[in-house]
Amino acid sequence: MEALGKLLENLLKIPGYRERLKAWGILLDWEEVVGEELARRTWPVAFAHGRLTLGVADPIWGAALRFEAPKILEALNKAAGEKLFTSIRFVVGKPPAFWKRKARRASPLSPEEEEKAQREAALIEDPELREAFRRWRRVLLQAQKRSGPPPKNKAPSVSGR
DSSP: OOOHHHHHHHHHHSTTHHHHHHHHHHHTTHHHHHOHHHHHHEEEEEEETTEEEEEESOHHHHHHHGGGHHHHHHHHHHHHTSOOOOEEEEEESOOOTTOOHHHHHSOOOOHHHHHHHHHHHTTOOSHHHHHHHHHHHHHHHHHHHHHOSOOOOOOOOOOOO
16 A cells, blocks of 8 residues: 555646645635635535636526626635636536535544644645645545444345345
8 A cells, every 4th residue: 555645745746736736725715715695605616727616506696706706716816825716617506415614614623633634734745735635634534524434345235035
């Protein structure tokens, strides 16, 4: 099994991976970056090549937000500390079940889980990337706490009847 540090090093060599990781670190703080009003009506769907895809529940909001795109991009790039986000595409739909801001904050990590996130992030040299990874890892640990441990692999049951 490959060491986590080596695996992260290889991932960071993939073109655009560092940018996507940093972008998602910022998008995890969606409400803090864009404000409560906008966060209630939108959610990040995808990010690639500088383009952010935002979900909106209502087509009228989607149309209205096109005029606000420059302000949203400015807030995101300010949070990034660089011009990471270059355009926004709006798609109408329903937010995924996990995208409930209050529920995402409700699962504090134990000291052991905090230590695990810190230890894994410490392998990354770039301070901004390290912080984005740490925040991302904390979210994954919180989601795992809410959903329980992953199911154990069981051999498929074969019934003769």
